Structure formats: structure tokens, C-alpha cells
Amino acid sequence: MSHHYSGPDFGFPHGDARLDLTDLYAFPKPGRPGKSILIMNVHPSVGINPPGPTTPDPFAPDALYELKIDTNGDSVADIAYRVRFSSCKGGAQIAYLRRVEGAQAAVTGDGGQLIVSRAPVSTGPDALVTASGDYRFFAGWRSDPFFFDTQGALNNLQFTGQDFFTNADVCSIVLEVPNSALGAGKIGLWHRTLDCSSGSWVQADRGALPSQSVFLTGDQKAAYLAAQPADDARFVPVFAHSLEHTGGYTPAEATRVAQTILPDILHYDPSQPASYPTNGRWLTDDVIDVFLPLLTNGKLMRDNVGPHTDLLAEFPYVGPPHHARASEVGKTPAEASSPRIEPTRAAAKGNLTANAS
Numbered sequence: 001m002s003h004h005y006s007g008p009d010f011g012f013p014h015g016d017a018r019l020d021l022t023d024l025y026a027f028p029k030p031g032r033p034g035k036s037i038l039i040m041n042v043h044p045s046v047g048i049n050p051p052g053p054t055t056p057d058p059f060a061p062d063a064l065y066e067l068k069i070d071t072n073g074d075s076v077a078d079i080a081y082r083v084r085f086s087s088c089k090g091g092a093q094i095a096y097l098r099r100v101e102g103a104q105a106a107v108t109g110d111g112g113q114l115i116v117s118r119a120p121v122s123t124g125p126d127a128l129v130t131a132s133g134d135y136r137f138f139a140g141w142r143s144d145p146f147f148f149d150t151q152g153a154l155n156n157l158q159f160t161g162q163d164f165f166t167n168a169d170v171c172s173i174v175l176e177v178p179n180s181a182l183g184a185g186k187i188g189l190w191h192r193t194l195d196c197s198s199g200s201w202v203q204a205d206r207g208a209l210p211s212q213s214v215f216l217t218g219d220q221k222a223a224y225l226a227a228q229p230a231d232d233a234r235f236v237p238v239f240a241h242s243l244e245h246t247g248g249y250t251p252a253e254a255t256r257v258a259q260t261i262l263p264d265i266l267h268y269d270p271s272q273p274a275s276y277p278t279n280g281r282w283l284t285d286d287v288i289d290v291f292l293p294l295l296t297n298g299k300l301m302r303d304n305v306g307p308h309t310d311l312l313a314e315f316p317y318v319g320p321p322h323h324a325r326a327s328e329v330g331k332t333p334a335e336a337s338s339p340r341i342e343p344t345r346a347a348a349k350g351n352l353t354a355n356a357s
Helices: 102-108 148-155 218-226 229-247 251-260 288-297
Strands: 021-028 035-042 046-048 049-054 064-071 079-085 092-101 113-120 127-132 135-143 169-178 185-194 202-207 266-268 341-344
Touching: 021 185, 021 266, 035 049, 035 064, 035 185, 049 218, 064 169, 064 251, 079 169, 092 102, 092 135, 113 127, 113 135, 127 251, 202 218, 229 251
Parallel strands: none
Antiparallel strands: 021 035, 035 169, 046 049, 064 079, 064 185, 079 092, 092 113, 127 135, 127 341, 135 169, 185 202, 185 266
């Protein structure tokens, strides 16, 4: 798994698949060096524990989906993008995107400058894209771009090359952002979900780098998911202990390796090409083939699974879902009054190296 199934025993945080983060991506917009694409994927369509399909409702109305940005290297957010969703009515849902910066970006709350209002959530093959000023926004069901032999991982890392996610879907939040709104130079990114179903905000999940929260947190997983990157030094011994067992590292080497992947932040320089793990993450980057050698101390180098072929060469870049959850017709009046909507036919347009619109 990347960050899928980050709850207890490969379940979901707070028992709700809609709160489960799966993957974070950041890369320059193809053909437009002044903009970046940030993708926050959540809500796997299929669960492991319990097994079977998850709810067709894309996003939780009592949740906050937040992308954090550190601009000065102190592992504390200086900018945050916050997304909230309405309740599902007849299969329809709408989204609100806000931006906050300064000290308020580091605290918990759903306020901020309204960037996108009443954006319709996509549930079928057409990607409904909302444009607002220099921003473009998408939210909805898409094909899960992550690729991994999950069953092989659960079978003591005995890989067979079978991609568990070939026909899986996920809910994507995709932002096209002007680089000027991300600060200057190299930034640090992470995402988190917060749950307000109890009446107050509680962090349900957080992360940035693939797989480590699933495989390395041990009995400290709940504490890890509730923590902040600025406090991640306290988890170095936890990660090191796991690495001693998974890779046969000495205690000193395990500690050194753990320090290279904490704090749990994805570093990204918008002026440079994206390539995981050095700068951001493309949808086609084979992150498992980066993580496995680290996890096993070089004993395993790959899981023999490759990128998916249904990605788009244009916004929102993630491919169409394998299964439609609700009709895209009969939108509510609230959805009809959204900012400028650009329906994008969700057919594969080519690979991500092509120029995008």
C-alpha cells in the first residue's frame, strides 16, 4: 500500500474509508512552467479489512480535507488549502476550496479565503472541472493511479506481479495552482483529514511519503496519524525498530535510515522537474521500487508492477473511474450556479509527457 488502509489492522481511520488518505502528488503543469498540479487522493473504492467495496459517497461532509505547505523548512505549515463538501443528495455533492496563510495555516479550522465555491463533484466518467481565477479545481471519483502488489505484500512480501489496484478507484482532489501562491523556492507538502462527526475537529489521518505509515509505525500508528511533521523526531526510534526487523539493519543503521524519511513531508521545487523521491511526485513514479529496498535493506528491489495506462494528458490527469457511482445528469440548482465549469471528456488523451491544456 502507499498510504491506503492506514487505520488499525489495515482498516480505515475512524472506520470511515472517506477519511483514508491514499497518495499525494506534486508536479509542474506540463507545458506551463508557472503552474503546479497538486493531487490529494483519498477514499479507496475497495477495502481489505473489512474486505469489499466502500461507500459510493465520495467525501465525508463532516470532514476537512487539507493540504499543508511549509515554505521555510521548519515543518510547520505556512499555507494551507482546505476543502469541505456538502452532504450527498441524490448522489450529488458540491465542494468549497479555501486558502489560508501565515500563522492560521498551522492551526486547525476550516476558515480562509474562498477560492472555489459550489464546485460539483464528479461521480461518472466525465471530469467536471471548475475554473476560478488562476486556479482550476476537480474533485470526484477517478481511477486509482497507484500500482502495487498488495496481496504479495500481505503474504510476507512474496510478490507475484499482480497489481491490486488495476481496476480500483479512488476519490481525487486536484488543484492547478499558480506557483506564486506556493511561496518561493523549495516547499514541503503533506495532507491530512480531520473528522468533526463528534462535534470538534480530530485529525484522522496524515502523511506525504508513500508506505511508511503503513509498514513502519508499529504499535504507534494511532499516535503517528494524530501527530504533526514538526514532532516526527519522536518516531525515529519507532521506525528504526521496525527497520531492524524488516531489513536486518543494525540499530545505528536503522536509526540513520529512519532519519532520512522523517519528518513525513514531500519536498517539491516547482522550478525543477518532478521525480520521486528527490522532487515532488509524478503519477507514474514507481514509489514502491524506492521504498522496498529501504524497507528490506536491499534484499528486495521491486514488486514487478508498473504504472497504469489510463492517465490523462490534461487536467485533472487522473484517469476516469472504472465504475460510475451516480448519474452526472440532473444537477441541483446549487451545482448549476458554480463558477465556470469545464467538462472534460474522461478518455485517455495520451501520457503525462505530452503538453497539457
